[in-house]
Amino acid sequence: MPAVCPRCFWLAMNADKPFQIFPGIFSAIDSYGKNVVHGWFDRYGKPPEWLAPLGKIRTYRNPPHFSKFAVLDEATSILLRGTPDGIFLMQDGSHTIIDYKTAKFTEYQDDLFPMYEAQLNAYAYIGERLDLKPVSKLALVYTEPVTGAAAAADDSNLTPEGFRMGFRARILEVEINPDLVSRLLKTAASILQSASPSAGIDGCKDCAALASLLRLASA
Numbered sequence: 001m002p003a004v005c006p007r008c009f010w011l012a013m014n015a016d017k018p019f020q021i022f023p024g025i026f027s028a029i030d031s032y033g034k035n036v037v038h039g040w041f042d043r044y045g046k047p048p049e050w051l052a053p054l055g056k057i058r059t060y061r062n063p064p065h066f067s068k069f070a071v072l073d074e075a076t077s078i079l080l081r082g083t084p085d086g087i088f089l090m091q092d093g094s095h096t097i098i099d100y101k102t103a104k105f106t107e108y109q110d111d112l113f114p115m116y117e118a119q120l121n122a123y124a125y126i127g128e129r130l131d132l133k134p135v136s137k138l139a140l141v142y143t144e145p146v147t148g149a150a151a152a153a154d155d156s157n158l159t160p161e162g163f164r165m166g167f168r169a170r171i172l173e174v175e176i177n178p179d180l181v182s183r184l185l186k187t188a189a190s191i192l193q194s195a196s197p198s199a200g201i202d203g204c205k206d207c208a209a210l211a212s213l214l215r216l217a218s219a
């Protein structure tokens with residue numbers, strides 16, 4: 001991220017419980033999207049129409065748990081691991097890795113895009129070193145909630161238990177960039193090798209607020 005704070009990264013990686021920045025509801029929706037796609041494949045033997053921009057998909061592969069989808073980077077001794085939302089085996093034998101994002105589609109204007117780009121490239125980096133070689137495509141699948149007046153006035157969206165909300169899928173391809181992951185691994189190692197956190201970024205009010213709390217607590 002352009003405004004990354006090395007101090008925050010050091011603290012997050014050394015705290016007992018890593019920080020969670022996303023509310024759990026988004027993970028639930030992303031997981032639901034994955035189950036919808038896999039269920040469609042299982043029933044009809046083909047992907048849903050809205051995945052057509054990804055190219056010719058032969059089938060899906062169940063994303064491995066992060067304990068299995070992991071590689072140790074020898075140069076930095078960092079164990080890089082994660083769990084992609086979706087892996088597709090393409091007709092040409094290569095793989096496409098996707099990640100669902102429940103958010104409005106903004107092409108490359110999403111403030112979090114640099115983080116998503118690193119995330120998907122990390123999956124490609126791991127996949128290429130395990131059994132997903134070659135990874136030919138990376139993509140974000142944005143699922144936008146359909147919340148306009150027409151949807152709200154649609155009687156079929158009301159059920160005896162509550163109401164339904166649809167999602168519109170939009171696909172954004174992300175460039176494969178192995179150098180990005182190597183560079184980030186080196187940066188991460190240089191921050192984590194330090195015995196104590198560096199200074200925070202200038203002007204961050206949260207660190208100043210924490211310092212004043214600690215002063216009060218020790219008074």
Ligand code: SF4
Pocket residue numbers: 005006007008009011199200201204205206207
């Ligand atoms: S300066 Fe801000 S971003 Fe950095 S460690 Fe402090 S609270 Fe976190």
